[in-house]
Amino acid sequence: MATPTLVKGARATRSTVALKIVMAVSGLVFIGYVLAHMYGNLKAFAGHDAFNEYAHHLREFGEPLLPHEGFLWVMRLLLIVALIAHVASAYALWRRAAKARTVKYQVKKNQHSSLSSRTMRWGGLALLLFIVWHLLNFTVPKVNPAGGSTDDPYNLMVDSFDVWWMTVIYLLAMLALGLHLHHGTFSAIQTLGFTNTASSRARAKQAGWVLAVVIAGGFSLVPLSVLAGIIEK
């Protein structure tokens, strides 16, 4: 809808660019988190005890300065705030985009956009659904699809990935994560205004590729290794 008047008292904080900066910063928080999470997962290659020890130490981290699970809760709060900020601004921008073109083209070609850039919104939604399932599976209340006990983190992980459809869900989720990171990383760097030359833009795109391959690949190694029998109880 066009406004025939000039806006008075425009504020930077109220702009769509501010919303994008919120998305970019919260996205960078997630990137930092998934890198740390992936490191923890790869502990599975060090065996049952090392993996469980790591999980246990996360709860004791910073004691006695922090209370039991204190560090974990600081992280959880940070992630919850980042998630709300990320999803709320995505929703606002999605709505704006839908209203900006209500009459669609009969024919529209994509000339430049990558698959990852076009799937950010639906892919993000898929990741959100996956996170819900992932938390049910491994955090609260913990679900062992193989029917075994849920007390031992390492065994719960191996049991879960021994079920074929669980492996499929996790691998698909990692594909979605890889796509999201591929465009998201570049987009965040661009939104923060660090790509003012062609070469810095190319480097930001490379960073997107590297993070997508390293993170999605690193996470996928564990379920694939369970499937191949490299990681077992």
Add this chain to the structure above:
Amino acid sequence: MRLTLNIWRQRDAASAGSMQKYELDGVSEDMSFLEMLDVLNEQLNEQGEEPVAFDSDCREGICGTCGLMINGQAHGPEVTTTCQLHMRSFKDGDDITIEPWRSDVFPVLRDLIVDRGAFDRIIQAGGYISANTGSAPDAHAAPVEKKKADRAFDVATCIACGACVAACPNGSASLFMGAKITHLGELPQGQPERYERVVNMVGQHDAEGFGGCTNIGECTAACPKEIPLDVISQLNKDLRTALKQGR
């Protein structure tokens, strides 16, 4: 050559439009796209039908008046404006779909003509510099670094045709705004109003109803002047600086 044209016809802003099919024979490959439409209109006039309304002015690719969505691409398959697109880019027997720019901020006035007044208001909101009147200053009075002068000049080639908005899946005008902000922001004359400019222009852009940028890059691929995506980064950087300044 012989072409089948699918063209959006709409009587006025208040009416509903629809696609109409036209057969056109005897098109030369040396014609520009708009000359081809002129031939169609002569044919329609002879048949007593309403000619297809479309915008054009200089027909030299420098004024930014023309702009059509041709087979799903803003300004068609070449990196140029619609008036500088020639029929040699098409083949005999081709089906060509011609639509107006689609954006709720650019309402269709008639057939293929849209109202791009929102761009004027964005410029009015901040796309200017304030200078004292009087005799012109000496050309060398305000030195400009070569790199900055080049970048300012390159992005000043934006003709505000609206192809970026038309191609953007979000209907955002960020490339247009970024070009103006980078152009003035690289030059000494643009500095006093630099951060006020970005806030006012983005504020106007948002109020008009344009979408937000998702850095997809369809705009720069459609741009007849090849404005690069880094002008949007510059826009973001300037807005971030404005945020820090509490604007």
